[in-house]
Amino acid sequence: MHSPTAKIQDVFDEPACEINRAKDDKARKKGCSKPLTPGAAAGGCAFDGAKIVLQPITDVAHLVHAPLACEGNSWDNRGTASSGPTLWRTSFTTDLTELDIITGQSERKLFHALRQIKEAYAPPAIFVYATCVTELIGDDIQAVCKRAAEKFGLPVVPINAPGFVGSKNLGNKLAGEALLDHVIGTMEPDDVGPYDINILGEFNLSGEFWLIRPLLDRLGIRVRACIPGDARYRDVACSHRARAAMLVCSTALINLARKMEERWQIPFFEGSFYGITATSEALRRIAELLVKRGADAQILARTDTLIAEEEAIAWKRLEVYRPRLQGKRVLINSGGVKSWSLVHALMEIGMEIVGTSVKKSTAGDKERIKQVLKDEHHMFESMAPRELYTMLSEHKADIMLSGGRTQFIALKAKTPWLDINQERHHPYAGYDGMVELVRQIDLAIHNPIWSEVREPAPWEIDSHAEEQPSAHTLSEAAGVAPSKTRRHDVGDFAEC
Numbered sequence: 032m033h034s035p036t037a038k039i040q041d042v043f044d045e046p047a048c049e050i051n052r053a054k055d056d057k058a059r060k061k062g063c064s065k066p067l068t069p070g071a072a073a074g075g076c077a078f079d080g081a082k083i084v085l086q087p088i089t090d091v092a093h094l095v096h097a098p099l100a101c102e103g104n105s106w107d108n109r110g111t112a113s114s115g116p117t118l119w120r121t122s123f124t125t126d127l128t129e130l131d132i133i134t135g136q137s138e139r140k141l142f143h144a145l146r147q148i149k150e151a152y153a154p155p156a157i158f159v160y161a162t163c164v165t166e167l168i169g170d171d172i173q174a175v176c177k178r179a180a181e182k183f184g185l186p187v188v189p190i191n192a193p194g195f196v197g198s199k200n201l202g203n204k205l206a207g208e209a210l211l212d213h214v215i216g217t218m219e220p221d222d223v224g225p226y227d228i229n230i231l232g233e234f235n236l237s238g239e240f241w242l243i244r245p246l247l248d249r250l251g252i253r254v255r256a257c258i259p260g261d262a263r264y265r266d267v268a269c270s271h272r273a274r275a276a277m278l279v280c281s282t283a284l285i286n287l288a289r290k291m292e293e294r295w296q297i298p299f300f301e302g303s304f305y306g307i308t309a310t311s312e313a314l315r316r317i318a319e320l321l322v323k324r325g326a327d328a329q330i331l332a333r334t335d336t337l338i339a340e341e342e343a344i345a346w347k348r349l350e351v352y353r354p355r356l357q358g359k360r361v362l363i364n365s366g367g368v369k370s371w372s373l374v375h376a377l378m379e380i381g382m383e384i385v386g387t388s389v390k391k392s393t394a395g396d397k398e399r400i401k402q403v404l405k406d407e408h409h410m411f412e413s414m415a416p417r418e419l420y421t422m423l424s425e426h427k428a429d430i431m432l433s434g435g436r437t438q439f440i441a442l443k444a445k446t447p448w449l450d451i452n453q454e455r456h457h458p459y460a461g462y463d464g465m466v467e468l469v470r471q472i473d474l475a476i477h478n479p480i481w482s483e484v485r486e487p488a489p490w491e492i493d494s495h496a497e498e499q500p501s502a503h504t505l506s507e508a509a510g511v512a513p514s515k516t517r518r519h520d521v522g523d524f525a526e527c
């Protein structure tokens with residue numbers, strides 16, 4: 032049986048991460064995120080994190096070796112999209128019961144499940160996810176996968192990230208390690224070219240990578256593998272032959288990018304496709320890296336021409352929104368690359384940023400925000416739901432951009448809200464994505480529902496009329512002015 036401990040310590044020692052480099056040996060051994068509180072793993076466990084990274088590989092069968100609940104927790108909770116196979120969205124689990132565990136049948140059940148998947152679906156590979164229960168009872172998933180691979184003649188990849196080992200982010204990185212150990216470099220492409228790149232940490236949420244790929248196609252740049260968004264097993268297995276790489280989400284897969292550089296000399300940079308300037312910068316850096324690796328220098332001029340054309344079109348389309356959004360105040364509660372790339376883009380169309388969360392941002396992200404905002408007071412690590420509610424209910428922002436977990440705070444405060452995280456339904460990457468984002472912000476802010484819901488309800492007016500004298504009387508007796516707005520019980524949404 033292979034314990035994940037050694038792999039975890041390896042992942043905790045990440046020289047490509049500035050924060051990690053600055054730590055002493057003792058602090059480094061503890062890892063990056065706080066351990067989970069038992070019973071409060073709503074932010075996702077390590078297994079969930081591993082599955083988030085690997086499941087978008089669309090032609091692979093993803094088998095969760097666990098009691099039913101683990102797969103129920105993580106199934107299809109992100110809006111990644113596929114341009115072809117749908118197998119990745121089929122939910123496979125060994126569905127272990129107490130009887131299987133007591134009678135020692137779980138490894139046998141796993142083997143049978145692998146046989147069934149092979150016979151019914153014939154996928155190019157099967158990924159098998161370890162979970163808390165199967166790790167605690169000591170199942171040797173590596174050995175079962177090895178035996179099944181020999182017997183059925185296809186790659187069967189063990190993913191050793193049981194939930195209890197740590198956070199979702201640790202699971203992301205362990206998934207990258209599994210790709211390095213078992214997938215990348217196991218096949219050889221027969222069409223290697225000087226313009227081949229990998230895009231790492233891009234999840235194709237709402238199909239947004241499809242807004243980027245045509246730009247690269249026009250430049251003659253081929254995406255050898257986008258890991259993991261809309262990926263195919265073979266592309267990932269051949270990705271070691273790319274000439275350069277862009278890392279989109281560094282908190283998830285920086286270990287993968289760094290180790291691919293060390294093993295196969297694939298240089299990488301961290302960039303973003305959120306925002307017009309960020310997209311242009313990313314395209315330029317891809318072209319520059321390819322030239323450094325031997326591509327024709329003409330690609331630099333072609334890239335500049337494409338950027339000039341696309342930026343002109345995007346800014347023209349955004350002009351319509353400028354008078355409608357000029358001076359509107361935005362609160363961004365997201366973090367990561369979005370914390371700076373969206374800030375820049377929204378400021379460019381005249382919106383005011385009242386705050387941006389830097390909870391999941393790297394040191395580089397924070398530095399960029401400081402440069403763009405020129406005032407670090409608008410950066411916040413994280414805001415308690417109560418503070419967020421107070422800020423929104425006092426109308427200090429006209430809209431909040433965030434993930435689904437904080438949406439009810441905005442709605443309770445009767446403030447427009449837009450989902451910019453993984454459950455969103457619109458693609459926001461690239462030039463077209465930025466125009467779509469601004470369009471959605473405009474629709475949200477100017478939705479007539481807000482003036483409706485901010486009016487007092489009819490029964491509040493009636494009761495107000497009846498109760499007002501006594502309220503006035505009490506206020507007058509206390510020597511204070513009566514409140515004009517209905518007070519909310521903040522405790523109502525403390526669970527948010």
Ligand code: SF4
Nearest residue numbers: 076078101162163194
């Ligand atoms: S792997 Fe563990 S923490 Fe994660 S869902 Fe399963 S039982 Fe819960």
